[in-house]
Amino acid sequence: MSLISTDKVTYEYIIRDKNGSVEGINRAVDEVDMTVEQGEFIAILGSNGSGKSTLAKHFNALLLPLEGTVYIDGYDTADSDHLWDIRQTTGMVFQNPDNQIIGTLVEEDVAFGPENMGVKSKEIKERVKNSLESVGMEKYRYKSPSKLSGGQKQRIAIAGVLAMKPKCIVLDESTAMLDPAGRKEVLNAVMELNRKDKITVILITHFMEEVINADKVYVIDKGKICMSGPPRLIFSNAEILKEIGLSVPYATLLSNELRKRGIPLRDGIVSNEELAGNICQLLQTI
Amino acid sequence: MSIIADHIVYKYNVKTHFENIALDEVSFKVEDGEYLAVIGQTGSGKSTLIQLLNGLLKPDSGTVYYNGEDIFDKDYDFSGLRGKMGLMFQYPEYQLFEEDVFSDVCFGPQNLGLERAEVELRAYEALKMVDLKDEAFYRSPFELSGGEKKRVALAGILAMKPQVLMLDEPTAGLDPAGKKWLFKLLKKLRKERDMTIIFISHNMDEVAENAERIIVMDKGNLVMDGKTREVFSYYDELTGMGLDIPTSSKILHILKENGISTNADPVTLREAADEIERLYKARLH
Amino acid sequence: MLRDITLGQFYPIDSILHRLDPRVKIICTFIYMISVFLVRDVWGYLAATLFLAIMIIISKVPFKYMIRGLKGILMIMILTAVINVFTTPGKVLLSIGVIDITLEGIKVAVRMVLRLIFLVMGSSIMMLTTTPSRLTYGLERIFKPLERFNLPVHEIAMMISIALGFIPILVDELDKIIKAQSVRGVDFNNRKLSVRIKNMIPVLVPLFVSAFRRAGDLAVAMEARCYHGGGKRTGINPLRYDRRDHIAYLVIFIYLSMIIVIGIIF
Numbered sequence: 001m002s003l004i005s006t007d008k009v010t011y012e013y014i015i016r017d018k019n020g021s022v023e024g025i026n027r028a029v030d031e032v033d034m035t036v037e038q039g040e041f042i043a044i045l046g047s048n049g050s051g052k053s054t055l056a057k058h059f060n061a062l063l064l065p066l067e068g069t070v071y072i073d074g075y076d077t078a079d080s081d082h083l084w085d086i087r088q089t090t091g092m093v094f095q096n097p098d099n100q101i102i103g104t105l106v107e108e109d110v111a112f113g114p115e116n117m118g119v120k121s122k123e124i125k126e127r128v129k130n131s132l133e134s135v136g137m138e139k140y141r142y143k144s145p146s147k148l149s150g151g152q153k154q155r156i157a158i159a160g161v162l163a164m165k166p167k168c169i170v171l172d173e174s175t176a177m178l179d180p181a182g183r184k185e186v187l188n189a190v191m192e193l194n195r196k197d198k199i200t201v202i203l204i205t206h207f208m209e210e211v212i213n214a215d216k217v218y219v220i221d222k223g224k225i226c227m228s229g230p231p232r233l234i235f236s237n238a239e240i241l242k243e244i245g246l247s248v249p250y251a252t253l254l255s256n257e258l259r260k261r262g263i264p265l266r267d268g269i270v271s272n273e274e275l276a277g278n279i280c281q282l283l284q285t286i
Numbered sequence: 287m288s289i290i291a292d293h294i295v296y297k298y299n300v301k302t303h304f305e306n307i308a309l310d311e312v313s314f315k316v317e318d319g320e321y322l323a324v325i326g327q328t329g330s331g332k333s334t335l336i337q338l339l340n341g342l343l344k345p346d347s348g349t350v351y352y353n354g355e356d357i358f359d360k361d362y363d364f365s366g367l368r369g370k371m372g373l374m375f376q377y378p379e380y381q382l383f384e385e386d387v388f389s390d391v392c393f394g395p396q397n398l399g400l401e402r403a404e405v406e407l408r409a410y411e412a413l414k415m416v417d418l419k420d421e422a423f424y425r426s427p428f429e430l431s432g433g434e435k436k437r438v439a440l441a442g443i444l445a446m447k448p449q450v451l452m453l454d455e456p457t458a459g460l461d462p463a464g465k466k467w468l469f470k471l472l473k474k475l476r477k478e479r480d481m482t483i484i485f486i487s488h489n490m491d492e493v494a495e496n497a498e499r500i501i502v503m504d505k506g507n508l509v510m511d512g513k514t515r516e517v518f519s520y521y522d523e524l525t526g527m528g529l530d531i532p533t534s535s536k537i538l539h540i541l542k543e544n545g546i547s548t549n550a551d552p553v554t555l556r557e558a559a560d561e562i563e564r565l566y567k568a569r570l571h
Numbered sequence: 572m573l574r575d576i577t578l579g580q581f582y583p584i585d586s587i588l589h590r591l592d593p594r595v596k597i598i599c600t601f602i603y604m605i606s607v608f609l610v611r612d613v614w615g616y617l618a619a620t621l622f623l624a625i626m627i628i629i630s631k632v633p634f635k636y637m638i639r640g641l642k643g644i645l646m647i648m649i650l651t652a653v654i655n656v657f658t659t660p661g662k663v664l665l666s667i668g669v670i671d672i673t674l675e676g677i678k679v680a681v682r683m684v685l686r687l688i689f690l691v692m693g694s695s696i697m698m699l700t701t702t703p704s705r706l707t708y709g710l711e712r713i714f715k716p717l718e719r720f721n722l723p724v725h726e727i728a729m730m731i732s733i734a735l736g737f738i739p740i741l742v743d744e745l746d747k748i749i750k751a752q753s754v755r756g757v758d759f760n761n762r763k764l765s766v767r768i769k770n771m772i773p774v775l776v777p778l779f780v781s782a783f784r785r786a787g788d789l790a791v792a793m794e795a796r797c798y799h800g801g802g803k804r805t806g807i808n809p810l811r812y813d814r815r816d817h818i819a820y821l822v823i824f825i826y827l828s829m830i831i832v833i834g835i836i837f
Contacts, residue, residue: 045461048433080518091796096785098787100789104736115806118805156613180530214440245461250534257555257559258562261559280541283566283569342750368753368755380750381755381777382780393773398757443754
């Protein structure tokens with residue numbers, strides 16, 4: 001059984017004018033089919049307004065599909081009897097670090113989820129400690145979250161999700177508001193969780209470089225999945241990506257340019273190290 | 287005509303336990319028509335610096351001269367400065383408030399005391415400049431997408447026809463297409479309106495591709511000031527400050543580490559491609 | 572920076588008072604406040620002062636933080652004193668024109684001012700030794716029985732503690748909005764009332780829009796973390812009465828009895 005599977009999921013927003021009458025209907029998610037297996041690192045790539053965030057909110061039953069079904073660990077999200085099981089299975093980290101802090105101390109914030117689930121105090125303490133250790137924030141346990149940097153706040157939010165012992169973490173554009181250092185912090189933290197604890201990660205982003213290490217990338221445009229596959233395959237379609245407001249990693253861009261100039265580099269280069277390695281190899285074998 | 291920062295010192299929480307120097311004796315000069323990027327880690331004083339340049343913050347000592355006049359002098363015409371120096375903050379949500387997009391863009395020129403016809407003309411021109419679709423003119427600014435809000439916010443500043451445009455992390459939150467669009471517009475503004483452009487960025491590739499000069503801030507100090515290529519040649523110093531460098535420099539750096547001798551310091555994609563092509567052809571012959 | 576504004580007045584050190592259960596502190600402060608209205612004579616005031624002094628000492632909070640709260644009500648104290656001195660009938664000590672200063676007036680004034688000082692300093696001790704979140708949690712637990720009458724005690728406590736967290740963020744945001752609108756030519760230095768009122772619109776609209784957006788985001792984030800009201804929630808640091816808490820109740824009980832006894836005897 002897949003951890004997450006969606007079947008022709010469709011969601012629409014209704015646009016109203018000033019007087020409240022319906023002006024139009026915006027199909028934000030359009031017949032999306034996807035499956036996510038336990039332990040995978042999945043990336044969903046899309047430009048501003050592509051519907052990627054709307055889709056993400058279906059994985060946690062924050063939104064219910066207008067048509068189609070979403071299954072999380074075997075539960076249909078439309079089945080309200082299992083709402084809390086679903087939310088516990090797939091935890092979400094959102095975009096704005098300031099808008100998801102609930103506690104006045106780091107410890108209280110991380111404890112919020114398990115408190116809601118009715119976990120016993122002693123176990124909450126244990127979970128808070130372990131979750132903070134997993135994201136390297138144990139030093140800040142008794143600090144006020146308001147004094148932390150953006151990247152640190154997002155790591156606290158991840159710890160808050162971990163304390164609920166989820167099978168999957170969905171990062172809904174969680175790196176969009178951070179500086180490069182903060183982005184790296186958050187990305188490293190989730191990649192570590194994926195590798196060590198086999199937690200499934202779904203990363204929603206518009207930064208090409210962040211998806212290089214994903215097992216599988218879904219590219220979404222106007223609510224539809226227009227491509228899916230391993231990063232290398234996705235980034236070999238530079239033209240299509242450009243058309244939908246996206247791009248390819250810098251190394252891919254440069255290797256495409258070099259190939260155009262007649263330098264026989266291999267296909268599917270996505271990282272700087274790969275590109276440099278390939279150039280070295282080429283120069284040394286001449 | 288120029289902007290001169292003269293030994294600016296700015297402190298937070300003066301006379302409390304938390305007193306903290308945000309800027310320490312910062313001096314530099316920006317000539318008309320320059321295209322300048324300010325880089326530095328979060329908290330290095332970049333934002334404080336550009337807020338001082340247009341008088342939003344007052345320095346604790348030192349001053350700023352705009353076109354030869356001290357902007358912190360009590361007789362200085364501050365409202366006049368507002369029309370000449372534009373600043374766009376990172377989040378467009380800070381400035382949008384009117385019922386529709388067009389009125390919001392009119393707000394700035396209106397405050398300059400211009401006539402209604404002129405105000406509307408400027409607003410229209412500015413909205414055209416940022417490529418906003420006509421049908422969005424009379425929509426509420428709050429209903430727009432993030433990218434569109436940014437365009438409206440920028441139009442609101444451009445309608446005041448500033449000579450200097452400062453932008454605090456203008457590409458934050460924009461997707462690749464949005465970023466490309468923004469820098470194309472900045473280029474056009476420089477060419478057509480002769481504007482001086484100063485922007486803050488964390489993305490070194492966009493700095494390398496666009497700026498002609500870079501100021502590097504570190505812990506409240508101006509530590510480097512020079513031509514883009516020159517500044518980025520200080521690989522170790524920049525990475526030592528926790529800053530990124532352009533991807534092209536990074537790739538060439540890996541090549542050097544692997545024993546490929548090159549003296550070039552490419553910062554843009556084209557330059558990197560040129561250098562690698564040269565190396566390749568040299569080996570072929 | 573504006574973010575450094577401290578909310579509430581919590582003074583972060585460790586003392587017996589800091590470690591007490593917030594419920595104990597709230598209830599004891601309340602009892603102390605009542606006692607202040609029971610005292611009538613010198614002995615009573617002496618007892619109340621002594622009790623306050625001991626609490627200040629064992630709280631380990633510097634005295635200057637304690638009297639900080641008094642500065643805020645200085646005007647009220649002066650006003651109370653003046654009104655009482657001049658309006659209380661009794662044995663005239665001094666006449667200035669139509670105004671008589673009476674002995675009774677002075678007595679009443681001193682008594683009132685002392686009471687005000689006791690009230691403010693008593694609550695200051697509580698605020699200085701308890702974090703805002705513990706305080707709200709304590710209040711929530713004290714008023715929990717009222718939930719039986721459909722009073723949303725948990726929800727109110729949750730609202731208060733979230734609001735406290737958002738205030739520094741909104742203060743920071745307000746500063747940025749004012750700057751963004753200054754750039755667009757709004758003159759915030761203009762002293763004319765009509766202009767100042769007009770200038771509030773471009774500041775308040777973005778602030779409200781942002782506050783609503785933040786509230787919406789937070790509601791979604793809470794829901795995503797399984798929040799569904801107070802029902803079966805547990806706590807990471809549940810309130811449990813310790814030995815020292817029982818001792819504290821005993822102390823305040825002895826103090827209150829003393830005050831009552833003094834009132835009867837003298």
